[in-house]
Amino acid sequence: xxxxxxxxxxxxxxxxxxxxxxxxxxxxxxxxxxxxxxxxxxxxxxxxxxxxxxxxxxxxxxxxxxxxxxxxxxxxxxxxxxxxxxxxxxxxxxxxxxxxxxxxxxxxxxxxxxxxxxxxxxxxxxxxxxxxxxxxxxxxxxxxxxxxxxxxxxx
Numbered sequence: 001x002x003x004x005x006x007x008x009x010x011x012x013x014x015x016x017x018x019x020x021x022x023x024x025x026x027x028x029x030x031x032x033x034x035x036x037x038x039x040x041x042x043x044x045x046x047x048x049x050x051x052x053x054x055x056x057x058x059x060x061x062x063x064x065x066x067x068x069x070x071x072x073x074x075x076x077x078x079x080x081x082x083x084x085x086x087x088x089x090x091x092x093x094x095x096x097x098x099x100x101x102x103x104x105x106x107x108x109x110x111x112x113x114x115x116x117x118x119x120x121x122x123x124x125x126x127x128x129x130x131x132x133x134x135x136x137x138x139x140x141x142x143x144x145x146x147x148x149x150x151x152x153x154x155x
Contacts, residue, residue, distance in 0.1 A: 001028025002147055008155045011068060015154075018064045021057065030065060030151065032058045032081040033143035040089035047085045048094075055083040055098035056112040063100045063110065065150040073110070075102040080146040082139045083114070091123030093132040095139055 004012060004026060012019070012029065019030045034054040038047045058081040066080070067073045079097035086093045095118045101111040117139075120132030 001031035002151060004029055006148075007151050011065075011154045015061075015064050015068065019061045030061050030147055032062050032147050033140050034058060034081075034083040035086070036083070037086045038088065042087065042089070044085070044087050044090075047087060051083040051085050051096060052098075052114050055081050055096065055114055058083075059098040059100050059112050060110070062146065062150060065154050068154040073100075073102070075100060075110070077101075079115070080143070080150070082117075082143050084136055084139065086122070091121060093120045093122050093136065094118070095120075095135050 001021075004020075007019075007029060020027070021029075021031060034051060036047045036051040036054070038044065059079075062080040063073055063075075077099065079099035081098040083096045083098060084093060085096075094116060096114050096116055098112060098114045101113060103110055118135055120135060121128045122132045123129070
């Protein structure tokens with residue numbers, strides 16, 4: 001997430017329930033990149049479910065921020081929130097993107113859809129590790145760019 005000082009106080013107060021994931025207001029806001037890790041005995045299904053939950057919250061926050069000051073929401077079909085999972089038992093890193101979709105009925109809530117972007121066997125060999133590390137780093141940088149653009153637009 002970003003430092004609270006980067007976002008105008010008025011915007012921060014208006015969107016606080018959506019963009020501040022902690023009761024401690026000095027913590028980073030508008031997180032849009034999430035990582036879930038499980039040990040060798042951890043369940044991969046639980047890890048993916050937690051990543052989906054976190055990314056949906058992040059996608060909702062980004063949707064609120066990108067639509068701030070507009071009539072309605074900006075559903076453009078693009079993902080601005082990313083998640084990764086790492087299971088140490090298998091040495092597998094998986095990367096995901098989350099995007100919101102417009103409700104079917106006006107009284108419904110938006111839908112949130114997570115798409116797997118890639119999977120990397122981090123312990124297989126040096127090349128596989130480098131591919132996974134590069135994907136992880138690029139996902140973080142892309143999320144940061146989207147977050148900074150949304151903050152600049154809202155300010």
